Amino acid sequence: RARKNRPQIFLPHLIASMDEVEETYIMVKPDGVQRGLVGEIISRFEKKGFKLTGLKLFQCPKELAEEHYKDLQAKPFFPKLIQYITSGPVVCMAWEGVGVVASARKLIGATNPLQAEPGTIRGDLAVQTGRNVIHGSDSPENGKREIGLWFKEGEVCSWAPVQEPWLRE
Numbered sequence: 001r002a003r004k005n006r007p008q009i010f011l012p013h014l015i016a017s018m019d020e021v022e023e024t025y026i027m028v029k030p031d032g033v034q035r036g037l038v039g040e041i042i043s044r045f046e047k048k049g050f051k052l053t054g055l056k057l058f059q060c061p062k063e064l065a066e067e068h069y070k071d072l073q074a075k076p077f078f079p080k081l082i083q084y085i086t087s088g089p090v091v092c093m094a095w096e097g098v099g100v101v102a103s104a105r106k107l108i109g110a111t112n113p114l115q116a117e118p119g120t121i122r123g124d125l126a127v128q129t130g131r132n133v134i135h136g137s138d139s140p141e142n143g144k145r146e147i148g149l150w151f152k153e154g155e156v157c158s159w160a161p162v163q164e165p166w167l168r169e
């Protein structure tokens with residue numbers, strides 16, 4: 001995107017973060033699927049203006065859950081977490097947009113739903129950390145890593161939404 005008309009007061013690192021198209025891996029966890037929250041959750045990201053590039057219902061094998069959460073391997077709750085994530089189908093999603101990683105984390109809310117702000121997905125729809133309904137990547141690097149982990153070649157689509165000029169000048 002053209003940057004030349006932007007006011008010069010922006011610091012370079014801010015300009016970079018404002019312009020960078022990122023991708024994030026969002027997943028409705030088994031409790032969200034069981035509770036019929038899939039449509040509600042997808043709707044929040046759609047309405048915000050992000051672009052859906054990948055979507056599937058999927059029964060996660062144990063090995064994939066362990067790989068996805070490998071940074072949490074040493075935590076006491078790790079076995080329960082793997083049991084939870086593999087306890088029923090999940091909805092895997094890839095979303096794309098400028099600033100989508102941090103924005104999705106804000107839409108999702110704090111890890112503990114009792115501490116998540118009202119208006120966020122966890123704040124509105126959940127009550128416990130062990131049943132917090134949704135996952136969202138915590139960095140652009142992890143967004144790429146996790147989309148690579150959960151989607152096969154050809155399952156993520158590149159497309160141009162017609163609403164784009166009405167979302168961004």
Ligand code: ADP
Pocket residue numbers: 072077081110111129130131132134135136138
């Ligand atoms: P987030 O999902 O908000 O990025 P973390 O990366 O810290 O949070 O943890 C990953 C997931 O592990 C959480 O979403 C939650 O499902 C689970 N989890 C984290 N902490 C606990 C805990 N203390 N007890 C049970 N489950 C937990």
